[in-house]
Amino acid sequence: MLLQNSLEDTIVAISSPYGMGGVAVIRCSGKLAFNITQQLFFKKKFSKWDLKKIVFRKMYYGIIIENENVIDDVMVCFFQSPHSYTGEDVVEIYCHGSIYVQQKILQLYLNKGARLANAGEFTIRAYLNGKLNLSEAEAIGDLIHAETEAEHRLAIDQLRGGYKNLIEHLREQLLNFASLIELELDFSEEDVEFANRTQLIQLLQSALSDIEKLTESFQMGNAIKTGIPVVILGKPNAGKSTLLNALLNEEKAIVSEIPGTTRDLIEDKLIINGIAFRIIDTAGIREAKDEIEKIGIERAQQSIQKAMIVILLQDISKSDHHSTEEYIQMINSFNPNAVILKVYNKIDKLNEIKFKEDDSIYISAKEKINIDVLKQKLFHIVLEKGYQPHRPMVTNVRHFNELNAAKKFLNKALNDLKTNVSTELIAEDLKFAIHHLSNITGNITSEDILKNIFSKFCIGK
C-alpha cells in the first residue's frame, strides 16, 4: 500500500461517511485529477471549463455528465499542488448525497483512469509529501474518531503541535551533544573532551524529567480518549443495575430482586462535561454459586484492576462498617491507584439520614435523587487526578512506547556518564534515545510502522 510507485496513481474515494445524506464529498488526488474532472464536469449549459482560467480553492457550480446525461448538479473545488491536503493536485466534488449519485461519480472517475484509494491513503500522501508530520497525521486520525469535547481538544492540540515542539527541542539538544561526543571519538587518540560532562548530565536529567511528565500523562490521556473507566461495585441488590440505568438514562441492565442477576459486565459510555466515562456494572464480588457467576466475578476483578474510579455502592438501610472496610481493602489489593467513591443508595427508604460522611454521596438510584451530584463528583475526580484541558497529554500508545524507550537509553547514558564508562557507549545510548524521539514526529522509514499508523484511517481520508 505504501510502495513509492503507487504514488504515481491518481486515487479517488468518497470522503463523506457511507450512506445517504444531504451532501456527499468525493475526493480525487494525483496527476490525472484535473484532467479527469475536465472530462466529467461541465458548466450548466454543457460547455467546457477552461482549466487555465480556474481559480484554485474556489468553488465552481456545474454538472457531472455521462454520455450527455446529467448525473447531478455539483460544486467542485480545485486545489493545485502543493497547496492541497495531499500536496498533489486535488479535486473535491460536492454532490447530492444519494448513494446512487455518489457511486456513479466514483465509477466515472475510475473509468477515466483513477484508482480507488486505500484506507488512509490521502493522509499517507500528505505525510510523504511533507504536508504533515507523523504525530499530526495521527492527530487527524484521532480528530475523525473524536466523540467528545475532551477527545476533540486533545486531538486539536496535538494537530496544532502539542508536545511536538518539546520533543523536537529535546532532540536537537541531544543531537548537539551527540555530535560533540562523536567528534571526541574521531579525535580519540588525543584525549580531548568537547562535550562538557556536567552540562550533559544536567541536560539528560532535565530531558528525563520532561519525558517523565509526558509518560505520566499517558494514563489520563488514554483514558480521556477511550473513556474514564468507572466500575460500580457492591453487594447484590445494592442497586448497581438501577444506578447504571439512572446514570445512562435508559434501561440497559436487568434490574431484579433476585441477587446475582447481573451475571456479566454491562458497560456503556456516559458523557459528563465533555469527558467520556465508561461505566461498568459488575456481578459483584462474592462466593460464586455456579460457573457462570464465577466467570462474572473474575471479570469484575479484572475490571477493578483497570478502573480509575470504583463506585462502592451500598444500600444505606443495610450497610455496615465492617463490610465497607472489607470492600475497600479488596479494591486496594486489586488496584491501589483506583479512587474509591463511597455511594449510599436507597435514601428514599429513610425518613432522615442520621449520619453523613463527608466524602460519601447519598442517592436514590430508583427515584433519581442526587444522580447529578454523583456525575459532577466523577468529573471532579478526573480534574483532581490531573486532567487539565490544555495540558499536553500523550494519548497514543506508539508515542508512549517510544518515550519509554528513549527514557531507558537516557537513563543508561546518565548512568554511564556517572560511572565513567567509555565514550563509545555513551554515544550509542544517545543515538538510540534520539532515534526513539525522532520516531514520534519525524521520519519513520519502516513500512510496518507506517502501515500500522495509517491502517487506522478510513477510506477517503
Ligand code: GDP
Ligand atoms: P444490583 O443487584 O446491585 O444490580 O441491584 P438492582 O439494581 O437489581 O436493584 C435491586 C433492587 O433494589 C431492585 O428491586 C431495585 O428496584 C431496588 N432499588 C435499587 N435502587 C433503589 C433505590 O434507590 N431505592 C429503592 N427503594 N429501591 C431501589
